[in-house]
Amino acid sequence: MAVLEVRHLCKRFGENQVISDISFEVNKGEVLVIIGPSGSGKSTLLRCINRLEKVDGGTISVCGDEMITGYETDKKGIQRPVYASPEVLRKIRLNVGMVFQNFNLFPHFSVLKNITDAPVCVLKQDIQSANEKAMALLEKMGLKEKAQAYPCELSGGQQQRVSIARALALNPQILFFDEPTSALDPELTGEILKVIKELAKEKMTMVIVTHEMAFARDVADRVIFMDGGVIVEQGTPAEIFSNTQNERTKAFLKRFSESDL
Amino acid sequence: MTNGFAVKAEPFVLAFWKGCVCVDFEYLLKLLLILLEGMGTSLKVFALTLIFSIPLGMIVAVGKMSRHVIINFPIRVYISIMRGTPLILQLIFIYFGPYYIFNVTYDRFTAAIIAFSINYAAYFAEIFRGGMQSMPLGQYEAAQVLGYTKSQTFFRIILPQVVKRVIPASANEVITLIKDTALAQTIGVIELFSLAQKQSSFIFSVMPLFVAGVFYYILNLVVSGAFSFIEKKLNYYR
Numbered sequence: 222m223a224v225l226e227v228r229h230l231c232k233r234f235g236e237n238q239v240i241s242d243i244s245f246e247v248n249k250g251e252v253l254v255i256i257g258p259s260g261s262g263k264s265t266l267l268r269c270i271n272r273l274e275k276v277d278g279g280t281i282s283v284c285g286d287e288m289i290t291g292y293e294t295d296k297k298g299i300q301r302p303v304y305a306s307p308e309v310l311r312k313i314r315l316n317v318g319m320v321f322q323n324f325n326l327f328p329h330f331s332v333l334k335n336i337t338d339a340p341v342c343v344l345k346q347d348i349q350s351a352n353e354k355a356m357a358l359l360e361k362m363g364l365k366e367k368a369q370a371y372p373c374e375l376s377g378g379q380q381q382r383v384s385i386a387r388a389l390a391l392n393p394q395i396l397f398f399d400e401p402t403s404a405l406d407p408e409l410t411g412e413i414l415k416v417i418k419e420l421a422k423e424k425m426t427m428v429i430v431t432h433e434m435a436f437a438r439d440v441a442d443r444v445i446f447m448d449g450g451v452i453v454e455q456g457t458p459a460e461i462f463s464n465t466q467n468e469r470t471k472a473f474l475k476r477f478s479e480s481d482l
Numbered sequence: 483m484t485n486g487f488a489v490k491a492e493p494f495v496l497a498f499w500k501g502c503v504c505v506d507f508e509y510l511l512k513l514l515l516i517l518l519e520g521m522g523t524s525l526k527v528f529a530l531t532l533i534f535s536i537p538l539g540m541i542v543a544v545g546k547m548s549r550h551v552i553i554n555f556p557i558r559v560y561i562s563i564m565r566g567t568p569l570i571l572q573l574i575f576i577y578f579g580p581y582y583i584f585n586v587t588y589d590r591f592t593a594a595i596i597a598f599s600i601n602y603a604a605y606f607a608e609i610f611r612g613g614m615q616s617m618p619l620g621q622y623e624a625a626q627v628l629g630y631t632k633s634q635t636f637f638r639i640i641l642p643q644v645v646k647r648v649i650p651a652s653a654n655e656v657i658t659l660i661k662d663t664a665l666a667q668t669i670g671v672i673e674l675f676s677l678a679q680k681q682s683s684f685i686f687s688v689m690p691l692f693v694a695g696v697f698y699y700i701l702n703l704v705v706s707g708a709f710s711f712i713e714k715k716l717n718y719y720r
């Protein structure tokens with residue numbers, strides 16, 4: 222079953238068409254990696270599915286729930302999406318987890334509270350079980366002893382692992398990563414990539430935007446190459462990284478040294 | 483060689499000294515009681531102004547951030563007038579304005595509270611707005627993605643961080659307010675400074691003014707101490 226289905230998605234900022242008619246799906250347990258040059262619309266795509274941006278066309282469904290029920294034309298003759306009821310949107314929201322490039326941890330909460338606050342506040346879990354779950358997640362991330370620390374006391378890599386734990390604490394059906402290692406020093410990217418590979422092994426459904434080509438090739442079940450707001454090519458890592466016939470894909474991959482692949 | 487300062491300072495120091503030694507203990511006690519009572523009035527102006535101007539400042543800040551011109555334009559004008567004209571003039575205007583326009587008089591103390599409150603609300607509003615707008619967008623987005631409602635986001639995530647950000651600038655305003663309460667005498671509110679002045683001319687000495695100065699200073703020490711304490715408390719994160 223498809224966890225995520227995107228059909229004919231369109232998004233523009235003013236006159237700038239950032240996403241034009243993109244369709245794809247992600248199946249349960251699948252790891253989809255999205256690559257593409259800067260400005261190709263990768264972040265915007267994730268943000269549309271997360272409702273951090275409003276879409277201009279197309280449909281999105283998460284675990285069978287339709288996010289957009291239809292379109293209506295407003296007074297100025299512009300097509301506007303009609304989003305589903307708050308209950309459905311809330312359900313979708315909780316099914317989709319998000320890990321940001323610059324972590325966005327809550328600086329005034331301890332590491333533990335960063336992870337437990339949403340389960341307690343949003344899911345109404347009792348504090349006891351939320352704490353237990355959080356400690357288990359921290360243990361998995363190798364950060365058990367940092368539970369009482371504040372984000373400012375952690376390295377970038379540790380902060381990013383906390384933010385992954387925070388997203389996982391809500392038991393999402395699918396987890397998005399938008400360049401999870403781009404804000405980190407090169408020597409810290411490894412620890413994050415390891416955690417993501419671990420999640421892939423556990424069959425967590427994930428969509429990962431990254432510029433780490435070697436990692437993409439390693440972790441992906443399927444790769445989408447985006448450029449100029451469209452999907453140029455998609456396929457298995459072998460098809461994209463080794464045997465592509467597409468000139469644009471070739472040109473893009475050339476920028477990464479052979480040793481990267 | 484005597485310079486200009488020494489020439490002026492000499493009689494001042496002399497007069498001050500005379501003021502201290504010539505008054506008897508009984509008068510000193512009376513003076514302290516009078517000044518303490520004046521300080522009570524000053525404190526009342528101070529506290530009431532804070533109680534009204536801080537919430538009002540929050541509302542004004544939200545209004546100024548509004549996208550609707552009908553809301554944000556009048557608020558811009560209001561803030562610009564409050565910050566662009568002397569507080570002493572605003573005090574006089576608020577107390578005597580109604581008298582000249584509608585021929586009505588009202589309580590001086592009330593007028594002082596109104597004038598101080600709307601003046602300080604404008605300053606607080608700008609501080610609060612700055613604090614709100616300095617919050618990174620990522621905090622809102624993280625909260626949204628985690629499923630927090632708008633009000634949970636504001637009260638749990640945004641507000642506590644804004645409080646930390648606005649504390650230093652607010653401390654400046656509060657300390658300025660203590661000293662500004664002396665302006666209430668321009669519309670006839672009998673507070674610490676005016677009483678000290680009266681006593682000074684009464685005994686031909688600056689000693690009562692000096693005592694008033696000590697009172698203001700102690701009050702400021704307490705207030706700035708309280709703010710450092712709060713700042714330190716909030717220093718557990720960056």
Ligand SMILES: Nc1ncnc2c1ncn2[C@@H]1O[C@H](COP(=O)(O)OP(=O)(O)OP(=O)(O)O)[C@@H](O)[C@H]1O
Pocket residue numbers: 234237239257258259260261262263264265266
């Ligand atoms: N809020 C916005 N307002 C206007 N234009 C935007 C906005 N966000 C993104 N854009 C534009 O949309 C286009 C795609 O941006 P996006 O951030 O999705 O690219 P990206 O593929 O994630 O790039 P990168 O690899 O650099 O992160 C860019 O041309 C960008 O300028």
Ligand SMILES: [Mg+2]
Pocket residue numbers: 263264265399400
């Ligand atoms: Mg991006």
